[in-house]
C-alpha cells in the first residue's frame with residue numbers, strides 16, 4: 001500500500017503528465033470516431049479560430065490518385081488526408097476548361113447561370129465570392145496562383161487581400177513533357193514557398209489560403225518524383241507525385257506552426273486530362289469522365305477514425321456550401337450547390353446515399369474563337385448514367401452506364417430510351433435556364449497582349 005508521503009511525491013509528476021497530455025491534444029489533430037462526429041461538427045461551427053487551406057490542383061483527374069483506386073502510389077499525402085478525412089467518391093467538375101470551371105466552383109453556380117463560357121468573359125463585381133464572405137468574417141484572405149485564366153482581370157481576385165502570382169525560382173532538375181510552346185516560368189515550388197512564408201508570418205490570425213497548383217497541367221516534376229516512366233501519361237503521373245510532395249511540405253509547415261487542429265484542408269481540381277480515351281488529348285474539348293471526374297477531399301481540424309467515403313453524386317458547386325456549413329457560415333442564397341455535410345453524416349452512419357438530382361458540366365467548344373457561334377455541350381451525370389447532350393443537334397447524343405462501362409465506350413442512347421429521354425429533359429431544362437441575378441449584366445474584357453501570351457504559353461490556342 002502506498003504511503004501518503006509517496007502519493008504526495010507522485011502528485012507533481014501526474015500534474016506534469018496531465019499538462020503534457022493537454023498540450024499534445026492542442027497541437028496534434030485528435031482522432032474522432034463516427035459516434036462523436038456530430039458533436040465535433042457542432043463545435044466547429046462555434047469556433048472563431050479556423051483556417052481554410054484551399055488546394056486547387058489544376059488538371060488533376062480523380063482516377064490517378066491512389067485514394068481513388070489508382071494502382072500507382074502517385075499521391076501518399078493526398079491519400080493520408082482522405083484516409084483520416086472525407087473523400088467524395090463520385091465527384092465532378094462543372095467544366096473541362098479552367099475559367100468556366102473555376103467561376104462555378106467559387107460561386108456554387110452552374111456555368112449556364114454564371115455566363116462564364118468564353119475566353120473574354122469575366123465575373124462581374126456583383127458576384128459574391130467566398131473570399132469576400134470570409135473576409136467579412138474577419139479572416140485574412142490570400143490567393144497564390146500560376147494559371148492566367150484565374151487572373152484578376154477575369155474577376156477572380158474579389159475578396160482576396162493578397163492575390164499573388166509568385167516570382168519564380170529555378171527547379172533543380174525539371175522533367176517536363178516535351179512541348180516547348182506550353183511552358184510557363186517557374187514551378188509549383190514557388191507557390192509552396194510563398195504559402196509557407198505566409199503561414200510563418202501571418203499564420204497566427206485566421207485565414208483563407210487558396211493555392212492554385214499548376215505543375216500537373218504543365219507535366220512537370222523533379223528527378224525524385226519522376227518514378228513512373230516516360231510516356232505522356234507516365235509524365236503526368238510523375239507530376240502528380242511532385243505536387244503531392246509540395247502539399248506534404250505545406251502540411252509539415254502547418255504542423256510546425258501548430259495549426260493543423262485549427263485548419264480545414266480542402267483539395268479539389270478544376271478538370272481532368274484526356275489521353276486519347278475519346279480521341280482527344282488535353283482538356284477543354286469535351287466532357288467525358290477523364291476530363292470532369294475530379295477529386296474532392298476534406299480534412300477536418302481533427303482526424304476521423306475511420307475516414308468517411310461519400311458515394312452520393314457531388315460536384316464542385318457543392319464545395320463551398322459544404323465549407324460554409326462546416327464553418328457555421330451562411331452560403332449565398334442564389335446557388336446551385338448544396339452542403340454535403342448531411343451526406344458525410346449518412347456515410348459515417350453507414351446509411352444509404354441519398355437520392356440526388358443530375359449534376360451538370362458545360363463547355364462552349366468554341367470558347368477560344370473570336371466571332372464563332374457558341375457550340376455548347378452539356379454532360380448530365382446521374383449515377384450510374386451520364387448523358388452527353390449537344391443542344392444544337394449537330395452531333396448525336398450519347399448515354400453511358402458508368403457502372404457497367406466506366407470508360408464510356410458503349411453509347412446506350414438508343415438502347416435505353418427512357419433513361420435517355422429523362423436525362424435529356426434535364427439537360428434541356430438546364431440549357432434553357434437564365435443567368436443568376438448577379439450575372440445578368442454581361443462582362444467581357446479585352447485581353448491584352450501579355451495575358452494572351454500567358455494563355456498561349458500554357459497551351460491554349462486562342463484564335
Ligand SMILES: [Zn+2]
Pocket residue numbers: 058059097098217270271
Ligand atoms: Zn485548368
